[in-house]
Amino acid sequence: MTGGDAAGRGLTGNGSTGEERLRRLLGSEETAWLVERARQRLERGRPLTGTVTLGTASAAQRRAAELLLGRRAGTGTSLSVSLEEVDRVLRTSGAAPGGLHEAVVRLRGPLRDLAGEREASASAWRAAFGNLDAATAARPELTGWRAWLESTGLVRRLVPDPAQARHLLDQLAGVVARLPSPGLPIGRLAAQIAGDAHALDEGRPLGTLALSAAKALTGRAYPGEGGADARRAAWAAVGVHLDDLSSLVLCLGLPGDDRTPTGRMLAAARAAGEPCVLTLRQLRRHDGPLPSAGLVRICENPVVVAAAADELGPSCPPLVCGGGRPSAAVWRLLDLLSEGGGRFVYHGDFDWGGVAIAAAVHDRYGFEPWRFDTAAYEAAASQTVASQAGLTERPCPTPWDPALAEAMARRAVRVEEELVLPVLLSDLSSGLNDRGTR
Incomplete structure (x- = not known):
């Protein structure tokens, strides 16, 4: 007779019920670790086979194991128990005719299907x-x-429940579908998408996620830099403004008039040969189109405007700076100039971000390239030092000159606007014809 058989005989001959016998064998605090290990295996879909070990066992835990197995449980600090042996003892003793599986359910309640739960959650x-x-x-x-949303678990941290997260993500999808959206106040966008004008405020879940999407659309790092200025710039880059005063546009040499406050500002700045910064509020309040500016040059970077003011002053022809991704104020100024009969020529950075910006302007107004075509790129790229950064972003089409995108993809050389500043200033000094070339 084995030790397990002796233990079972001793516990079945005293009139105890199966429930009492089970509690005596496995229901104590000293055997709780063993039951818990078995429960974990069952809930993970693993068989009750092999050995489980308790690293540091007390004397009471060792005695409980010996009572269960009907034999000495070894020496040393650790305690190892065979799950098959426990199963056999429970069956033969009558404490749990269904074995260890039955005992775990009776002692701990229904088992969870962790694999099923994981699949349901997924x-x-x-x-x-x-x-x-x-x-x-x-x-x-x-x-x-x-992919970043998935890898960081940001959504699950903001809203742990998938049912609630679905509502939030549906709203986020609505925001993404509207971006970029030139000239749209953030409160109006929030109200239209979420029925709450403050849903895109800083610190709100939708605001946090939508801001990261806005950054992605404009090539910024998704976590990015913090602070009110960075947040305002990220939204402005997709045409959404937080208020009428934070959205700005830089210009030089635009004609003005004496009829409106904005017209008088432009006239004074042109006479002084100084750059002028206009707010979206000023441009929204302007009544009617701006005075006809004829051919308007558009550049991407403020350094062009600064250099033109330094060298040309009052003689600089009309020049507008997009400032990277056009803000709501930029779009509004270009709208007013277009309504007044203005025609545009455009120059920007020869990189895929610059091309995407140019494409947005071209799609809205059309323009002639201002040294922003294949020939200009080939010439500038040939003079660029080898250490200049290459093109790493996703290629974009160039509808004003389809061959330009092909040339940029082939040469993979980035040419920033500052590198061709002398020739741009020369163009501004001597004038441009209607096709934006000298």
């Missing part, structure tokens, strides 16, 4: 992201951002 989260994934599927510039 399915719920896939459904939660469904509309957002559909909104980003055709927008390759958001592919990295979507």
